Amino acid sequence: MIFFLLVLLRLFLSCWVFPGLAYLKLKRSGFTGPTPRFPLGNISEMMKKTEIISKDSSQSLDVSNDIHSTVFPYFARWQQSHGKVFIYWLGTEPFLYIAEPEFLKRMSAGIMGKSWGKPTVFKHDRKPMFGNGLVMVEGEDWVRHRHVITPAFSPSNLKAMASLMVESTSSMLDNWTALINSGRPEIDVESEITATAGEIIAKTSFGIGYENGRKVFEKLRAMQVSLFKSNRYVGVPFSEFMKPKQTLEARKLGKEIDDLLLSIITARRESQSWYPSRDLLGLLLEGKNVDGRTGKSFTTRELVDECKTFFFGGHETTALALTWTLLLLAKNPEWQKELREEIKQVMGDKEVDFHMLAGLKKMGWVMNEVLRLYSPSPNVQRQAREDIHVDGLVIPKGTNMWIDVVSMHHDQALWGDDVFEFRPERFKDDPIYGGWFHQCSISDASSSPSNVGGWSAGDGKASLPQPVQQQKRVV
Numbered sequence: 001m002i003f004f005l006l007v008l009l010r011l012f013l014s015c016w017v018f019p020g021l022a023y024l025k026l027k028r029s030g031f032t033g034p035t036p037r038f039p040l041g042n043i044s045e046m047m048k049k050t051e052i053i054s055k056d057s058s059q060s061l062d063v064s065n066d067i068h069s070t071v072f073p074y075f076a077r078w079q080q081s082h083g084k085v086f087i088y089w090l091g092t093e094p095f096l097y098i099a100e101p102e103f104l105k106r107m108s109a110g111i112m113g114k115s116w117g118k119p120t121v122f123k124h125d126r127k128p129m130f131g132n133g134l135v136m137v138e139g140e141d142w143v144r145h146r147h148v149i150t151p152a153f154s155p156s157n158l159k160a161m162a163s164l165m166v167e168s169t170s171s172m173l174d175n176w177t178a179l180i181n182s183g184r185p186e187i188d189v190e191s192e193i194t195a196t197a198g199e200i201i202a203k204t205s206f207g208i209g210y211e212n213g214r215k216v217f218e219k220l221r222a223m224q225v226s227l228f229k230s231n232r233y234v235g236v237p238f239s240e241f242m243k244p245k246q247t248l249e250a251r252k253l254g255k256e257i258d259d260l261l262l263s264i265i266t267a268r269r270e271s272q273s274w275y276p277s278r279d280l281l282g283l284l285l286e287g288k289n290v291d292g293r294t295g296k297s298f299t300t301r302e303l304v305d306e307c308k309t310f311f312f313g314g315h316e317t318t319a320l321a322l323t324w325t326l327l328l329l330a331k332n333p334e335w336q337k338e339l340r341e342e343i344k345q346v347m348g349d350k351e352v353d354f355h356m357l358a359g360l361k362k363m364g365w366v367m368n369e370v371l372r373l374y375s376p377s378p379n380v381q382r383q384a385r386e387d388i389h390v391d392g393l394v395i396p397k398g399t400n401m402w403i404d405v406v407s408m409h410h411d412q413a414l415w416g417d418d419v420f421e422f423r424p425e426r427f428k429d430d431p432i433y434g435g436w437f438h439q440c441s442i443s444d445a446s447s448s449p450s451n452v453g454g455w456s457a458g459d460g461k462a463s464l465p466q467p468v469q470q471q472k473r474v475v
């Protein structure tokens, strides 16, 4: 009986009293926002709009680059009443919404990495996907993981990886040519590129051959779908019981993926064969990248989590960026011409060579413009690990932060009147910021710079020249 009462008390405190106190504290600090309702917070309003979007988006293929109010209508609406920094609630979890680079800059100035963490509510939710891999660890553990992994991305290792990228891209393009020649000119570019990106990550990161790579890849995609269906009530107490079937399915797939990766790692350990020797797993297994400070290498469990993290963080982001690049090039044939000429000048008719990639300046502008308009990482989340003071306001310890990258990338006040236009040349004189008015990068808010994959020097630049070079016109 006492046990039952204690459980009830704990529930009452964590679902009602603590969120209520956090609400008062944030209000006293001067933050406003849409009124939350227990137990969903502001989720019901967010869900209503999501249904309308899915109906609209199926009706038209002629995309406008002005996407923020379509993709996140609730944020666009709340911005109108509460500005670009406000509080909204996912269930009983408060989130400080930020779409104001100046605020972000002031908030993160002088703050140590340990003041930030990744929201606990997401850690739990995304465990089957990332475990305790680099995207989720924080503090000392994050430093250790970075120390172990970073040397694997040295220029010479990236060079070895680039040839594997070229190999997979060539085989995808051969397949496209065969399809076109067989009279079936319709190609599902997104899924083709996603599968190729998955194959590239499987080979370059873990030396996993096509068959095993495919198995892991298919299970990961299935898990992603299950998680998407089950996690629409993030932050709501007991939300895992709202979609029990999908929650269980995601956990089951997570376990199967773990087992598969475990068997691959064990086989690699036992066979002592590191081919291809420069892949990430081979380097980590060789033990050369032991963290200098603590002398600790990765445990098998940590290796499994990093495999999943790289698989998941690496393939979809890159595939989305490349798919949008091809679509935007199809809509802007003058840029296809520019890029084709640049590739001809820099590489002639030779195979893509890692050292030549730096010469593809215009391609860099195009990719930056694509990442601006269609960021594969539409938001970044953090959680305050201690009280953070900014402009006389206090962001209390425990507050989650939701940084809206899409909003900032589509903000007319920051980019000017041509904000919705595809204009890669804006990166000509300012290759990093593209001339936007507040030079602040999302890594200002991040204890973890996101340069592990080295995308622009890696997958994208190594994989894009071939489709542009080989096709007369991207349509």
Ligand code: HEM
Binding pocket: 134, 135, 136, 146, 201, 309, 310, 313, 314, 315, 317, 318, 321, 375, 376, 377, 380, 381, 442, 446, 448, 449, 450, 451, 452, 453, 454, 455, 459
């Ligand atoms: C267009 C491509 C990509 C984009 C837009 C992108 C974006 C990002 C962003 C925004 C973060 C920070 C997340 C956070 O701190 O909350 C991040 C982290 C990360 N990304 Fe990527 N990424 C891309 C490609 C890749 C690739 C190809 C890989 C792997 C091969 C990769 C692996 C990672 C890892 C491991 C982290 C965690 C880094 C850390 O916390 O130290 N990413 N990425």
